[in-house]
């Protein structure tokens with residue numbers, strides 16, 4: 542299928558998409574005129590997970606004002622509109638906003654208003670940095686719960702799985718659930734299946750990545766039987782070194798085990814990908830048929846938190 546006329550034109554939804562990872566080199570230059578587009582491209586060429594974290598940091602330290610956040614939101618939504626994304630749950634790293642010493646409320650108002658200029662249905666997921674600990678995460682869960690009728694649909698944890706195990710966050714997840722929020726968690730990306738089990742244990746209803754579930758048949762059965770979807774991001778996993786190579790990516794094995802999956806970009810600018818590109822990759826590299834991909838595209842609408 543021609544990706545331009547094909548997957549780009551399909552109505553699509555995306556569930557795992559970080560606002561801060563969507564900042565294209567041209568927009569970075571608008572934020573910091575001292576940077577050349579080439580310099581940003583060089584920043585986005587990295588090796589391994591720590592290299593990725595550095596690239597991500599180089600973006601967030603240039604987001605200084607609520608207007609900067611509004612600008613990158615508009616730029617992202619223009620790109621989503623151009624490839625027929627109709628529904629997006631965008632993760633905003635509220636944890637990083639606080640870490641930078643910025644006030645969260647004006648940032649959220651800015652991104653929410655910017656998104657409202659588009660006809661795409663946008664909801665927000667507020668993300669805590671797990672290795673910053675429990676108190677930090679609770680503050681983010683509170684910010685999310687306060688906005689549950691104002692565009693926030695879920696709470697999640699990202700960051701370093703190893704240095705911030707899910708087991709720490711049971712109370713935070715209970716609080717978020719009680720506040721009417723959906724629950725997701727990055728897990729099974731850089732740590733094995735035990736990290737996915739731990740995320741499920743504290744109540745995660747979707748798993749960000751979760752690819753290392755493939756190492757545990759009991760976990761695969763559990764995800765299949767409970768219809769717990771994995772937010773799979775193929776290009777991201779190759780770029781961060783979460784998988785050894787594209788060939789080694791388990792997306793096909795997860796799908797064949799009956800686990801519900803969605804396809805996502807994670808950080809489309811940093812990984813130089815698009816949602817249509819992820820569908821195209823799944824077809825070309827892993828032999829997904831058009832019917833299978835249609836089903837996966839429907840999953841993304843079905844498992845949204847709205």
Ligand SMILES: [Zn+2]
Nearest residue numbers: 559727749807
């Ligand atoms: Zn992510």
